[in-house]
Amino acid sequence: MRYIHQKFVERYDPTVEDSYMRQVEIDGSAVMLEIIDTAGQEEYRSLTGMYMEKGHGFVIVYSITDIETFHETPKYYEEILKAKDEKEGAKIPIILVGNKIDLEEQRSVTKEEGENQSKKFGDFCKWIETSAKTGENVDSVFEELVRMINTAEGGEEEEAEEPAAEGGSQTKPATASSDPAQPSASETKPATKPKRQKKKCIIL
Structure with a gap:
């Protein structure tokens, strides 16, 4: 909540899988973060797996003042492995956070x-x-997690082609002109380099 709202929330009442969006710039690249708060409560456990399966990176939080929350962290790690259908030691971006x-x-x-x-x-x-x-x-938690996600995915950024004009096709073949005074379409409209989209990361 601190990262989303940029302020401390003294009393936070978790509900079923609250989802928050935040656009940030990390290492010069625009990133759209979808942060899903799974609440960490047993009554929501059946729904959590569905979101974990889609997640790109995970934050497991415990309180340094509460040893019981620390002892529960392996349980959440096992749930992530199960949702991602992976074995221990898998290359899944996870940050273990000791709060307070x-x-x-x-x-x-x-x-x-x-x-x-x-x-x-x-x-x-x-x-x-x-x-x-x-x-x-x-902030460092989420910035580092995005870097880990990029590493896990090979550091690739999504690319998009130029959007098509309304009512037209997305690409047009170059056509030669019989009129020497009229340049060909390939001369008048040089190829445009694909635009880079914002990368989207789903974080739980």
């Missing part, structure tokens, strides 16, 4: 424990600690 570092004096999960847990989730999982309250490292 503004409450350091209440810490019950050490940094070492968090980092070691991410390593158990495979070489393609990263670990970051954040504070939704102060905003520390929140």
Whole structure:
């Protein structure tokens, strides 16, 4: 919620798979993020798998002040593997996030424990600690996740052809003119390089 609204929400009432859109620029490329909050509640578990199957990247969050939330992280990792039909260590972009570092004096999960847990989730999982309250490292989570998604997909960006004119075809063959004063269509309309679209990433 901090990343979407750019402010701290003291009381957040999660509902079934809230979806948020945000356009950002990362490493010079425009990216449209669709962020789906799966709420993490048992009553919504049956719906979560459908969204996980479509997801490009995943954020698993625990509170550094609540050891039980940390102990639940392997369960979410297993659910991601199941939804993506992958085995442990698969190249799935995942960031394990320890939240509430503004409450350091209440810490019950050490940094070492968090980092070691991410390593158990495979070489393609990263670990970051954040504070939704102060905003520390929140943007970094999503920026790094997009980079991981690009790496997993080979760093390719989507391309689109020039849109067709209304009522016309998308491409027209070049035609020669019998009038020397009239240049051919290929001379008057040079080929246009395909435009790059915004990349879209679905993040859970």
